[in-house]
Amino acid sequence: MKVLDASWYIPDEQRNPLQEYQVAYIHGALFFDVYGISDRTTYLPHMLPSEEAFAAAVSALGIENKDGVVVYDGKGIFSVARVWW
Numbered sequence: 001m002k003v004l005d006a007s008w009y010i011p012d013e014q015r016n017p018l019q020e021y022q023v024a025y026i027h028g029a030l031f032f033d034v035y036g037i038s039d040r041t042t043y044l045p046h047m048l049p050s051e052e053a054f055a056a057a058v059s060a061l062g063i064e065n066k067d068g069v070v071v072y073d074g075k076g077i078f079s080v081a082r083v084w085w
């Protein structure tokens with residue numbers, strides 16, 4: 001079982017999800033970087049990455065096909081669906 005913190009906030013909130021994760025997170029949770037795991041080939045922010053790029057990113061987190069995954073974020077269910085994709 002892998003637990004992911006996928007917190008992401010709109011810029012107006014002036015919150016840093018990585019800094020918040022480093023201060024308080026569920027024990028054993030990994031940080032899923034919505035900023036970093038996105039399509040870097042477009043000028044549009046936070047677009048979904050290619051299937052290959054997504055697979056490489058989650059593999060780098062140590063997630064395997066056999067793993068169950070639980071995802072949470074700091075707003076309830078704001079950015080969780082992005083990881084579910």
